[in-house]
Amino acid sequence: MIELKNVSKSFKRINKFGYKKFNVLDDINIEIETGKITAILGINGAGKTSILKTMAGLLKPDMGIVLVDGKKISKDTYNILSFIPDIDSYFSGMSIKETFEFMDFFYKNWDMKRAYEMIDIFGLDKNYIMNNLSKGNMARIKLIIGFSQGAKYLLLDEPFSGIDFLKREEFVGMIPKYMDENQAIVITTHEISEIENIVDDVFFVDDGKVVLKINAEELRELENISILDKMREVYSNE
Numbered sequence: 001m002i003e004l005k006n007v008s009k010s011f012k013r014i015n016k017f018g019y020k021k022f023n024v025l026d027d028i029n030i031e032i033e034t035g036k037i038t039a040i041l042g043i044n045g046a047g048k049t050s051i052l053k054t055m056a057g058l059l060k061p062d063m064g065i066v067l068v069d070g071k072k073i074s075k076d077t078y079n080i081l082s083f084i085p086d087i088d089s090y091f092s093g094m095s096i097k098e099t100f101e102f103m104d105f106f107y108k109n110w111d112m113k114r115a116y117e118m119i120d121i122f123g124l125d126k127n128y129i130m131n132n133l134s135k136g137n138m139a140r141i142k143l144i145i146g147f148s149q150g151a152k153y154l155l156l157d158e159p160f161s162g163i164d165f166l167k168r169e170e171f172v173g174m175i176p177k178y179m180d181e182n183q184a185i186v187i188t189t190h191e192i193s194e195i196e197n198i199v200d201d202v203f204f205v206d207d208g209k210v211v212l213k214i215n216a217e218e219l220r221e222l223e224n225i226s227i228l229d230k231m232r233e234v235y236s237n238e
């Protein structure tokens, strides 16, 4: 389990009066359970990426605590967390094959068989050069890298940006297909409709706060409404 307990983080922002502190994360409490796909949902600037970076140990909270399997983030926890960022900054001059070889060297649990299986499914060629990839193919490679690192916790920041409408269903379907039961996947998104069918827990984030947590199954059973409807309800009450 990943636990964020009373996590707060602020940055300084410059304005005409000088610097002003503003809260990016404000007393966040989140639990990520294994065997589940969890979505962190919110509009632009809500704090989704900051939450993911905090889970990955890349952003240090000013207050509160982050526990991964009951332990504070350390070198040991890095091996069980895989953070796939929104930006495409991978190894620009390398081919896909060379990128995989680099990953194999770097990550002790790298699964080369899985990586090649996934590029076949996506119809990619291992000799493609990374910086020539289209946005959609880069998104696919990032998903492959995430799933092949063999990490228990896979943190995917906006994984669907760049994937066109027609291919999204196939792409989204790969996530539960490749997920192990003792793994947990966290996805940030502002478009819940595309993952509505695969997600278990959803944390609605607004202005650095968790404003609602729902379980997708319970929502369907108890309220008989979709997550998208719930999202409209939450954000229209502002």
Ligand SMILES: Nc1ncnc2c1ncn2[C@@H]1O[C@H](COP(=O)(O)OP(=O)(O)OP(=O)(O)O)[C@@H](O)[C@H]1O
Binding pocket: 011, 012, 024, 042, 043, 044, 045, 046, 047, 048, 049, 050, 051, 190
């Ligand atoms: N290092 C930083 N320094 C200053 N401000 C930051 C920093 N990182 C994030 N912010 C600000 O914190 C707020 C939340 O950013 P964050 O990237 O977490 O939001 P988000 O929900 O992921 O947004 P988006 O959907 O646009 O990616 C934004 O206002 C952003 O400008």
